[in-house]
Amino acid sequence: xxxxxxxxxxxxxxxxxxxxxxxxxxxxxxxxxxxxxxxxxxxxxxxxxxxxxxxxxxxxxxxxxxxxxxxxxxxxxxxxxxxxxxxxxxxxxxxxxxxxxxxxxxxxxxxxxxxxxxxxxxxxxxxxxxxxxxxxxxxxxxxxxxxxxxxxxxxxxxxxxxxxxxxxxxxxxxxxxxxxxxxxxxxxxxxxxxxxxxxxxxx
Ligand SMILES: Cc1cc2nc3c(=O)[nH]c(=O)nc-3n(C[C@H](O)[C@H](O)[C@H](O)COP(=O)(O)O)c2cc1C
Numbered sequence: 001x002x003x004x005x006x007x008x009x010x011x012x013x014x015x016x017x018x019x020x021x022x023x024x025x026x027x028x029x030x031x032x033x034x035x036x037x038x039x040x041x042x043x044x045x046x047x048x049x050x051x052x053x054x055x056x057x058x059x060x061x062x063x064x065x066x067x068x069x070x071x072x073x074x075x076x077x078x079x080x081x082x083x084x085x086x087x088x089x090x091x092x093x094x095x096x097x098x099x100x101x102x103x104x105x106x107x108x109x110x111x112x113x114x115x116x117x118x119x120x121x122x123x124x125x126x127x128x129x130x131x132x133x134x135x136x137x138x139x140x141x142x143x144x145x146x147x148x149x150x151x152x153x154x155x156x157x158x159x160x161x162x163x164x165x166x167x168x169x170x171x172x173x174x175x176x177x178x179x180x181x182x183x184x185x186x187x188x189x190x191x192x193x194x195x196x197x198x199x200x201x202x203x
Contacts, residue, residue, distance in 0.1 A: 051198040052084045052100055055191075056093045057107030058116040063179045064144050068107055070184040071142070074191025075105075083195045090122035095129035098137070103198045104165070105140040105191065106156065113151035115143075123159050135164035138203035140194045141172035142187055149174035168194055168203055 053075055057068040068087075075085050086097055090108075098104065108119040130137075141156055143149045153172045160167075173190055175183040197203045 050082045050084045051102040053195055053198055054097050054101035054104045055087045056090055056122060058090055058109055058118045064109060067144055067183055067187045070187035071105055071191035074188035075195040077192050080195045080199050082199050090118040093122055095126045098126050098130045098134055103138045103194050103203060105194055107142050110143055110145035110149050110152040115152045115155050131163060137165045138168045139165045140168050140190050142190055143174045145174055145176050149176050168197060
């Protein structure tokens with residue numbers, strides 16, 4: 001919003017100089033004729049530089065809820081700054097969330113050898129609105145599977161390959177078999193990895 005106001009103002013006033021003063025937290029716009037400050041916007045560097053990380057996770061059970069929360073915890077690691085986290089279920093998420101994301105973490109169960117219907121529905125709704133503009137979007141994937149998970153991994157990878165998103169993991173995380181507490185640590189690491197990579201500008 002501030003940026004839009006700022007750009008409008010620049011256009012209207014034929015501003016020639018922008019001074020960053022007071023530790024970069026004010027914009028002083030110098031009018032061409034008057035050569036004096038005519039307008040000042042107070043903004044924080046954080047607002048301008050934050051990256052948006054979208055988490056879209058299907059959470060149909062207490063275990064899957066814990067895994068999603070672990071991903072969130074990792075992304076919110078206090079050592080990582082400048083990340084705006086958006087957390088949605090696939091039912092809630094839509095193209096507008098993807099279009100504004102700098103990175104995305106997908107979480108799904110495996111059901112009948114495939115991703116959850118919820119995540120598939122999400123892909124169906126975002127595919128064409130995002131296809132052209134979000135190529136290269138860094139993504140991470142975790143799968144909760146009672147005994148396999150490979151069918152889901154293949155299926156998701158087929159779709160994100162079509163979207164030309166960029167994997168940040170060598171291989172998707174599959175939390176396979178009986179539920180174990182160590183899954184939470186792995187999910188937390190995934191959240192941290194992507195948030196830290198976005199913060200550092202690696203992806
Ligand atoms: C209808 C249904 C189909 C399932 N199909 C698979 C499957 O094909 N492969 C698999 O590994 N797990 C399968 N599961 C197990 C789920 O992946 C698992 O229950 C889910 O991830 C939730 O994990 P939780 O039981 O730890 O909460 C299925 C579960 C349900 C309810």
